[in-house]
Amino acid sequence: MSAPIFLIGPMASGKSAVGALVAALLGTELIDTDARVVAAHGDIPSIFAAGGEPRFRALEAQVLSDAVKEWPTSGPPAVIATGGGAVLAAANREIIARGFCVYLFTDALTVAPRIGADTTRPLLGGTPLESWKQIFATRSETYESMATLRIDTRAKTPAQIAELILTAYSDAEH
Numbered sequence: 001m002s003a004p005i006f007l008i009g010p011m012a013s014g015k016s017a018v019g020a021l022v023a024a025l026l027g028t029e030l031i032d033t034d035a036r037v038v039a040a041h042g043d044i045p046s047i048f049a050a051g052g053e054p055r056f057r058a059l060e061a062q063v064l065s066d067a068v069k070e071w072p073t074s075g076p077p078a079v080i081a082t083g084g085g086a087v088l089a090a091a092n093r094e095i096i097a098r099g100f101c102v103y104l105f106t107d108a109l110t111v112a113p114r115i116g117a118d119t120t121r122p123l124l125g126g127t128p129l130e131s132w133k134q135i136f137a138t139r140s141e142t143y144e145s146m147a148t149l150r151i152d153t154r155a156k157t158p159a160q161i162a163e164l165i166l167t168a169y170s171d172a173e174h
């Protein structure tokens with residue numbers, strides 16, 4: 001079985017957008033853990049409002065462990081875009097460590113225009129950029145330590161990033 005490709009990194013670094021391109025280039029469907037949580041349980045702000053972050057983390061972990069069961073035994077590898085906080089749980093980190101883990105590095109300046117008016121990410125609250133910086137500071141080391149491949153995504157298009165991932169992945173497989 002080809003190793004699954006996991007995308008990790010902070011909010012708005014491009015995990016979902018790049019993951020969709022990588023999956024399309026491989027001829028498979030992206031598994032986006034947030035999208036799966038939303039499809040089954042409703043939008044993320046409502047989940048946080050009803051059950052807080054712990055409820056969201058439990059659903060996220062469940063989706064990730066369910067995704068493992070779908071990994072194909074032949075054909076293209078699974079491509080999984082995680083949410084930025086999926087790396088917080090040891091059980092999730094263990095799953096991700098079994099695959100090819102791509103860290104999409106970015107910075108506050110780059111994500112600022114993407115999160116300015118964000119209402120979909122409850123952890124960003126009323127001061128998105130300040131919250132983003134604080135959260136990133138607490139997780140940066142974890143992202144770095146988990147990466148099989150680290151890509152500085154600043155000044156790169158999603159298409160360029162997807163190509164870099166596929167090149168590195170195929171080099172690693174052979």
Ligand SMILES: Nc1ncnc2c1ncn2[C@@H]1O[C@H](COP(=O)(O)OP(=O)(O)O)[C@@H](O)[C@H]1O
Nearest residue numbers: 010011012013014015016017018114156157158
């Ligand atoms: N490298 C990039 N260059 C320009 N825009 C990007 C890039 N990566 C992502 N985006 C855009 O930024 C927004 C957030 O990306 P998204 O994939 O949702 O991030 P994540 O899943 O990491 O939170 C989307 O509108 C996406 O199209």
Ligand SMILES: O=C(O)C1=C[C@@H](OP(=O)(O)O)[C@@H](O)[C@H](O)C1
Nearest residue numbers: 010011012034083084085121122
């Ligand atoms: O970093 C986080 O804790 C979160 C990131 C979000 O996903 P993206 O990283 O795709 O925005 C989503 O899972 C939720 O709002 C929490």
Ligand SMILES: [Mg+2]
Nearest residue numbers: 015016034081
């Ligand atoms: Mg996403």
